[in-house]
Amino acid sequence: GAGVSQSPRYKVAKRGQDVALRCDPISGHVSLFWYQQALGQGPEFLTYFQNEAQLDKSGLPSDRFFAERPEGSVSTLKIQRTQQEDSAVYLCASSSQPQGGTPSGANVLTFGAGSRLTVL
Amino acid sequence: ILNVEQSPQSLHVQEGDSTNFTCSFPSSNFYALHWYRWETAKSPEALFVMTLNGDEKKKGRISATLNTKEGYSYLYIKGSQPEDSATYLCAFGGNTPLVFGKGTRLSVIA
Numbered sequence: 001g002a003g004v005s006q007s008p009r010y011k012v013a014k015r016g017q018d019v020a021l022r023c024d025p026i027s028g029h030v031s032l033f034w035y036q037q038a039l040g041q042g043p044e045f046l047t048y049f050q051n052e053a054q055l056d057k058s059g060l061p062s063d064r065f066f067a068e069r070p071e072g073s074v075s076t077l078k079i080q081r082t083q084q085e086d087s088a089v090y091l092c093a094s095s096s097q098p099q100g101g102t103p104s105g106a107n108v109l110t111f112g113a114g115s116r117l118t119v120l
Numbered sequence: 121i122l123n124v125e126q127s128p129q130s131l132h133v134q135e136g137d138s139t140n141f142t143c144s145f146p147s148s149n150f151y152a153l154h155w156y157r158w159e160t161a162k163s164p165e166a167l168f169v170m171t172l173n174g175d176e177k178k179k180g181r182i183s184a185t186l187n188t189k190e191g192y193s194y195l196y197i198k199g200s201q202p203e204d205s206a207t208y209l210c211a212f213g214g215n216t217p218l219v220f221g222k223g224t225r226l227s228v229i230a
Contacts (some may be wrong), residue, residue, distance in 0.1 A: 042220035
């Protein structure tokens with residue numbers, strides 16, 4: 001597609017409910033990132049995929065968070081047994097270049113509009 | 121822990137005013153400094169990527185400078201317009217995924 005598409009745009013969940021957030025990156029983009037932006041904070045890194053391989057999941061805050069990208073395109077971020085502190089905007093971004101190696105710091109990310117999760 | 125600081129957190133300016141804000145970042149393991157503009161209900165949009173000390177970039181009324189030795193970047197907006205109202209994020213590009221600051225929220229009052 002022309003841009004990065006995320007769905008749903010807004011999700012309200014009751015505490016304890018499971019949620020799934022979808023990201024459809026730009027076609028052909030190798031790298032896919034998930035970021036979490038809590039209120040008053042900057043986006044914080046959650047996890048990174050290069051094609052279908054999850055190369056870095058160091059930012060996932062707990063084992064309730066799980067991400068996958070099984071065919072190297074669409075990715076899903078799943079949060080199990082949601083808690084109030086999970087309320088945030090979840091941003092997905094993609095890049096045509098792989099992460100890692102000297103040039104990667106200059107790779108421009110194309111972001112989706114985010115999924116705003118509110119846990120009651 | 122890698123720290124990227126932005127100031128001010130927010131500011132309000134009158135239409136036509138010029139303004140600037142700051143991003144400070146670690147000077148070690150530096151590859152690039154990114155600026156993004158994030159308007160409400162839209163996607164963050166890349167403004168600039170700067171890699172060399174002394175870099176200056178310009179896009180219309182917006183420009184940015186980079187000092188990698190002292191670890192700061194300035195973003196300037198000349199003659200602010202209401203459509204410039206947004207959160208401006210800077211991000212440090214090293215050998216890890218981008219690390220973002222908390223952003224500067226700009227409101228331009230007509």
